[in-house]
Amino acid sequence: MSSYTAEVRITPRAGLLDPEGKAVQNALHSLEFDGVEDVRVGRLIRLRLNADDDAGAQQTADDMCRRLLANPVTEDYEIVLVKGS
Amino acid sequence: MRAAIVTFPGSNCDYDCFKAVTEVLGEDAYFVWHRETAVGDCDLVILPGGFSYGDYLRAGAIARFSPIMQDVQRFAAEGGHVLGVCNGFQVLCEAGMLPGALVRNRSLKFQGERVYIRVENTDTAFTVHYEPEQLLHLHIAHGEGNYVADAGVIERLEAERRVIFRYVDESGQVTDEGNANGSMNNIAGIINEQGNVLGLMPHPERSVEALLGSKDGLPIFTSLAERLATAGSSA
Numbered sequence: 001m002s003s004y005t006a007e008v009r010i011t012p013r014a015g016l017l018d019p020e021g022k023a024v025q026n027a028l029h030s031l032e033f034d035g036v037e038d039v040r041v042g043r044l045i046r047l048r049l050n051a052d053d054d055a056g057a058q059q060t061a062d063d064m065c066r067r068l069l070a071n072p073v074t075e076d077y078e079i080v081l082v083k084g085s
Numbered sequence: 086m087r088a089a090i091v092t093f094p095g096s097n098c099d100y101d102c103f104k105a106v107t108e109v110l111g112e113d114a115y116f117v118w119h120r121e122t123a124v125g126d127c128d129l130v131i132l133p134g135g136f137s138y139g140d141y142l143r144a145g146a147i148a149r150f151s152p153i154m155q156d157v158q159r160f161a162a163e164g165g166h167v168l169g170v171c172n173g174f175q176v177l178c179e180a181g182m183l184p185g186a187l188v189r190n191r192s193l194k195f196q197g198e199r200v201y202i203r204v205e206n207t208d209t210a211f212t213v214h215y216e217p218e219q220l221l222h223l224h225i226a227h228g229e230g231n232y233v234a235d236a237g238v239i240e241r242l243e244a245e246r247r248v249i250f251r252y253v254d255e256s257g258q259v260t261d262e263g264n265a266n267g268s269m270n271n272i273a274g275i276i277n278e279q280g281n282v283l284g285l286m287p288h289p290e291r292s293v294e295a296l297l298g299s300k301d302g303l304p305i306f307t308s309l310a311e312r313l314a315t316a317g318s319s320a
Binding site: 012016017019020023068069071073074 | 142143146147150178179184185186188189190191192193231233234235267
């Protein structure tokens with residue numbers, strides 16, 4: 001068993017309206033950050049887990065995302081795995 | 086009719102549902118704590134509104150894993166009727182008992198107000214006591230009620246007449262101004278394929294007596310009471 005740190009980045013699915021992102025974008029524009037073209041607001045979940053190997057850790061993290069951490073109807077997710085903690 | 090009302094930590098409309106069923110309707114109801122593993126001897130399960138688990142992660146996402154939900158799913162699979170109101174609708178979507186999801190309102194605000202709703206299908210156990218296209222004035226009280234689903238799902242819901250309630254303007258027209266929260270196709274409530282699980286964002290239990298300003302929510306409960314009385318125990 002090795003210890004892993006997994007960072008799960010969850011964002012609104014591409015193409016889906018993200019009202020929060022839109023509001024942040026409008027606020028940035030009102031601060032005259034005119035170059036901002038798009039803002040998506042998501043969520044970052046950092047967790048530590050034990051697994052036999054890299055593949056096992058990836059598999060487990062993926063399973064967690066599909067079953068609880070992300071909603072596949074509205075969200076995309078990406079897992080960044082680092083061995084050790 | 087005997088209704089089981091599930092209480093999650095953070096539910097806050099469970100007593101409203103209880104009073105609607107018992108005091109207004111004169112039927113039977115009891116509470117079931119979310120950690121229990123059986124809904125008990127009932128004809129109807131109500132998942133009430135509130136903020137189960139503080140809406141952590143996503144509204145309804147954690148409640149859906151409460152021990153009781155497994156039995157709610159069994160109950161529904163065996164044909165039992167389930168009504169999810171507001172947070173209850175969110176739980177039903179998260180549990181995969183209804184398609185789609187409820188995301189942040191287009192306004193980005195929590196909206197507590199009375200809005201216009203049109204009944205789109207009266208041929209269900211939940212809506213037989215409404216007139217076709219009846220215009221209702223019901224409360225909403227939510228921050229995440231904006232219904233989204235894949236284009237294919239929306240198409241199917243429409244084709245199968247499973248959109249039961251829609252946000253409309255005060256003349257009863259489906260317009261963008263009448264869309265309370267930005268929901269796709271102005272969807273306020275849907276039913277599952279089998280017709281025994283219904284979820285809606287507005288609160289029918291808050292509009293069951295003239296004293297509350299409107300009785301527009303009452304027919305949902307009387308429809309169910311009639312249907313479930315004749316059916317006997319449905320599970």
